[in-house]
Amino acid sequence: MSHKRVTKRKAIIAAGGVAALGAAAILLPQANASQDGTSDGAASVKTLKAGDASDLASQLEKLLGDAFAGSYYDDAGKQLVVNVVNVSGDKNNVVVQAEKAGAKVREVENSTAELEAAAKTLKAKATVPGTSWAVDPRTNKILVTADSTVTGNKWDQVDSTVKTLGSGMATIRKSAGTLKPLVSGGDAIFGGGARCSLGFNVTAGDGSPAFLTAGHCGVAAEQWSDSQNGQPIATVDQATFPGDGDFALVKYDDPNTQAPSEVNTGQQTVAISQAAEATVGTQVFRMGSTTGLNDGQVLGLDATVNYPEGTVTGLIQTDVCAEPGDSGGSLFTQDGQAIGLTSGGSGDCTVGGETFFQPVTTALAAVGATLGDGGAGAGDAAGGAGAGAGAVDENGDGIDDNTGEAIQGGAGAGAGAVDENGDGIDDNTGEAIQGGGDAGAGAVDENGDGIDDNTGEAIQGGGDAAADGGADQNANGGADASDDGQDQSGNGKNRKGGQQDGSGVNESH
DSSP states (O other): OBBOOOBSSOOOOOOOSOOOHHHHHHHSOOOOOOOOOOSTTGGGSOOOOHHHHHHHHHHHHHHHGGGEEEEEEETTTTEEEEEEOOOOTHHHHHHHHHHHTTOEEEEOSOOHHHHHHHHHHHHHHOOOTTEEEEEETTTTEEEEEEOTTOOHHHHHHHHHHHHHHOTTTEEEEEOSSOOEEOOBSSSBEEETTEEEOOOEEEEOTTSOEEEEEOHHHHTTOSEEBSSTTOOOOEEEEEEEOSBSOOEEEEEESSTTBOOOSEEEOSSOEEEOOEEOOOOTTOEEEEEETTTEEEEEEEEEEEEEEEETTEEEEEEEEEOOOOOTTOTTOEEEOTTSEEEEEEEEESSBTTTBOOEEEEEHHHHHHHHTOBSOSSSOOTTTTSSSTTTTTTOOOTTOSSBOTTTOSBOOOGGGTTTTOOOTTOSSBOTTTOSBOOSSSSTTTTOOOTTOSSBOTTTOSBOOOSTTOSTTTGGGTOOSSGGGOOTTOSOGGGOOOOOBOOOOOOTTOOOOO
């Protein structure tokens, strides 16, 4: 799999090789699953998409306060499960509110504060290369992993520390592989003899096009090319590794380079809508230059990994396989949310293993970048009178035909309506067209350019007079008038293909 630079003159995306067909099949559009309640309590639990579950978990964490002890997504039941502690008295009323919000609530033994204190003990007494730990909300314990290099006195040190925490606080397991950053020689993006994978294209704080990759790639080489022994196309601007993360911002040398918001899996292109927090239990997909497309589940959050090069904190733990060269590659959800950047792990895609990812949200905040198309800042098109601007709703059902999401209100309430005879009735739905006045009645503007398709004249009127643009009347992304009709917060993707190469390039770590 290879990455190609995308310029405004020509888009070049190589899509060779073989991706994981099982994962590719899962990525194809699927019907929403439905679930019937099987008990009196189950009926109140909402069926949620993974992204919606993540949003609800964040809201309930604030609502529950110190009663909140973690959460996870039940992918089979499409439900959010929230752990709570000490819920007697007034706190029980808060739990009732959480249940009304649609979460499945269960009482557990260990509080968030207790689990955090146990993690601090591990950091102080068991920071041994080849170990990692993260909270597993499904067991309400800390899962400690020791790789094949942790033997003898090192094993005794880790094992005894875990035992001092108590049997109900942490568990330990051995891994057959070796924990390491997944840098290798050859393919995808190349720098200083190292091979990594491009994660997500972004817009840097100064408006220039850039991409995110792993921090250990960023410290391995300053300049990166999109072909082996090719001319550099990008230069590292910031890199963090080890320490508080594993991420790097790399700016394209050509300011005219576009940063398309999509992941090419070799089988299909997945549009990325936004960066999102990971939720334990969520199904995720990883794209990398060595192994292509693979999928699995999020197992833990805020993981600490003790690589030979040093300790890295704040990572996402998963069971998605990865191999050297996949470092920096994108972790994302089926519905197009950017989740993480491949950091490292143990094992391979034959025997499996543990893998860890840098959260995209943390990396973006740290480097001051936004998911974007290389020119527009995040949030330019958000909110205001044109909340529905850029939406396409030709059948008038209130759902954006492009995104499948509900069109948000404001002045563009009548967006997408068609009224060729000017009677104020949507020709598609037979319903009255909503909005101020009839200034735009009879106008047809299916391409959203603000020009009546029949007359060639500008559509006049205030409010939602233009059938497809809200108050802005540009119908093309709200106030920012960008050329993609989307909120610029959701436009940064990788451009990976699917072929393997890399012969003759030395492994860097």
